[in-house]
Amino acid sequence: MSTETRPQASLIDLQIMWNRLIAVVGEQAQVLIRTAFSPIVRECGDISAGIFDLEGRMLAQAVTGTPGHVNSMAESVKHFLRHFPVETMKEGDAYITNDPWMGTGHLNDFVITTPAFHRGKLVGLFSCTSHLMDIGGMGNGPEASDVFMEGLYIPMLKLIDQGRVNETLMAMIRANTRLPVDTEGDTYSLAACNDVGARALSAMMEEFGIDTLAPLAEYIIARSREAVLAEVAKLPKGTWRYSMTVDGYDHPLTLEAALTVSESGIHVDYTGTSEQVRRGINVPLAYTTAYTVFGLGCVVAAEIPNNAGSLAPLTVSAPRGVVLNAPKPAPVSSRHILGQMLPDMVFGCLRQAIPDRVPAEGTSCLWNITVRGERRESRGPNHGYALTITTNGGTGGRPAQDGLSATAFPSGVQGTPVEIVEIQTPLIFWRKELRPDSGGAGAHRGGLGQVMEIASNEEAPFELLAAFDRITYPPRGAAGGAGGAAGHVGLASGATLRGKGLQVIPPGDRMVVLTPGGGGLGDPKARPAAQLAADLRNGLVTPEAAARLYGAPQAAE
Template identity: 40%
Template sequence: MDGIALEILWGNLISTVSEQARALQRIAFSPIVREAGDLATALFDAEGRMVAQAVTGTPGHINSLAAAGEHFVRHFPAGTLLPGDVLITNDPWLTAGHFFDITVMTPVFRRDRVIGFFGSTIHHTDIGGYGVGAGARDVHEEGLWLPLAKLYEAGRPNALLHDIIRRNVRTPGHVFGDLAAQVASGRVGAERLQALCDRQGLDDIAELSAQVLARSEAATRDSIRRLKPGTFHGESRFDVPGGTEVVLHAAVTIDAEAGEITIDFAGSTPQLPIGVNVVLNYTAAYANFAVRSCLDPELPNNWGSLRPVRVTAPEGSVVNCAYPAPVNARHVVGMYVPFPILKALHQVMPERVLAEGAGAVWTIQIQGKDAGGQSFTSSMFSYSGGMGARRGKPGPAATCYPTGIAAVPVEVLEAAMPVEITCKELRDGSGGAGAQPGGDGQRIGFRLRTNEPWLLNAVTSRTAEGPEGLEGGAPGAPGRFLVNGVPVSEAKKVVMQPADEVVLETPGGGGYGKAGR
């Protein structure tokens, strides 16, 4: 396949999966998906290998979705599928690491055979059980576990599975609304792929997939071969809900001859009794993101380009937890995975890395009854801190790194749930000083419009020590979680009173280089 034809087809594939993502965001019920973009969509070939991803989506979702494709194909061989089938799972160890992230796969049939799949993973606001916090004692307390299954069979709903979901969640209308959005977006992708095959006279995408994946892998290996070989170490420390310190240690080995990178997390904290543990899929997702963003961010992100990077961690560690470890707040640790890797890569390409940032987004889930007595449960995302500074630029303030989701507008939050935002402003000076200063965190306050006690699940981090600077840069300010002005550090749900005010002060990013240099 010549380069010009391949480039035209590649542009068509990116447009197709991006349209799938836009359809998902337009239809979704949840502000987390619709406004914040907490999602991933991708095209897979008939072997379950991710060929192309949309231009929007989080690294944790998209790279975990990439790992899920082959599990679906192995469990549902092509001969067992029918037109109209839609597949589903939220198995933490097969996909994105906790029950809230549900993956839906839509097979694409052409001339009575499967030629590919369109997959999506989104964060659902409710999956029953404990909720999004870290207080559950094992994974079975955390919500509904959906094994690899058919959500639709030959175009008809799997009645038993639908009923099981409906009986196990608090807000079935929202859950099924978001599932319907995933199903509809998969159909949009399938229709666009059929149109592409018609225009180009293709019976399938096997040759196109092989070309894209082979070239992506070769280009990635070539980029690695240009790096200094050796093993380089980095370490990051931070506190999680309840005050426990977590240590992530990464040994990054660059094999320039083979064009491969191995990242080993041996020496990291063992898995914890609270729900911040991370499955290896999610760890690998953010580890790959860290490498790819420094290596050559213009390369396609797919099965081929992910293949030269291998991620290992001791089973039973906080970044490769063993069943039945609780995992619902896995983002708290998972979003710190890039930082020890970046510290190791600083010894190889210092101009391409950044200082430590706030890390994980601060997540709030609220449950209760509004002033009219109507029950509600919802998650509120996008409470980000400051990013770390770069060698030549300051760190952006209040920016979700590494996850990349957007902030949900205050007006949308207040319209979607009985919450009143009392303040939302930058924490001036919370970024670390340096030749390039770190980004500032932010201060967000809220109370609920309710006449009854309500439940708060708050998942915070970096409240003991702020993010480290690089090359003499000062650390950023640590965060603070306040209830009525009193600092709180809890891994479990907290009972709140109607007039209580919650204030979140997210950390600032670390500075880069000594100030005045």
């Protein structure tokens, strides 16, 4: 049957095809995870993958992946289209950038976008991103004073031209990293997953007998936008404000938010936030937007698929030059530290309007232990080792449940397995366990942080590229709940390390990391006795803390 006489797709057909698109991008993401070289991708899932229409609108994202990657990638495709118009795209092309302001917020994330063809016709775009362990410069830490010190900066370039790899670009990439094998492999894994997605899309279109995604795209975007607006309509209208003090680099910083709910959607404005700083904890606006709208989505639109339609009613602004909207060439390598605090900012605003749906503050920012050093024996062309060990503390107590312990919310990445660290590096974990009493007391207790001790099994120092927060200003409790325990970084020999910046761990000593606990929610005296007894039995709360914080007389005896 020709396309001219083919009947229009029914609503049922469109819904089935929508679900198939989600399956297609799920396959795209799994190829990326399974072929990646970097453990932070392969073991932890620090990625995003999605399909876009020819206007650059995201139609579907893989269910795995981080909000910072997904929601900023949702805007990056529009930048690719400005540089590479659709009429110039050919089969076998692929484009790349790691521009923090047109990509996903810092140089360690490569974004690759690939045009998808069906029967020789351009029908859509696949895009993906992942975190690469090392792209040169000062490394993945916050010490640089501008973005040019932070590593190799790739503008919008064509990586593959009709199937031919840009070997000059690949040589530049290999020459500007301490891990050329891993970095080259990760780049090809990104390109490969888009190719798999494009083939799966073509097969789907063949199966359903369609030659364009346009009707499906309009259906997805319209239905998703309508669904979010329907949820927004249930909320009280008005403006609510919230502020948070964070550690900063060498002085505290203030985050200020004003959240406005109206008939047309929700807007969050960060006027009043501290000015940008000279170290790499600044945040590009795209990353600020990504985590802000994710926080909104968690409360307002948790059951609605993430795409251009569901994101449209959720908007963000911040004055140019504040730490949450730092323009080029500001250093942004550790932009996740502040960016991942923003769901807590959103929750703080919404708690005043809908308190029964919002958790207390959690650790929020990843406590990534980024290490670097030399090996006693060389392992191929890589220059020593560089690894980010993903860890986190506890999340805040929730309206009907305790917070989650040692869980990476809002990033969603998985923790790096100890076995992988000990295979990839000469480091050894001497201790890794939950941190008793670190969860803030409350009717719903905050999640617990972790205690870790790490040392080299070689007689050599290693470097810590510290990028931690919640040390001076730990997560706060809400509705009468107590705050979570503050984080700490030090040496087993007794010295305290700085929360941010490059430091050397001497041979023969152990690095001790205590991640923060989440804030408690509600009056601790209202905690059910059975739950407190289970905490005591499981070693999550000590008898002394149970008596002091929860007023449990039996625990004091």
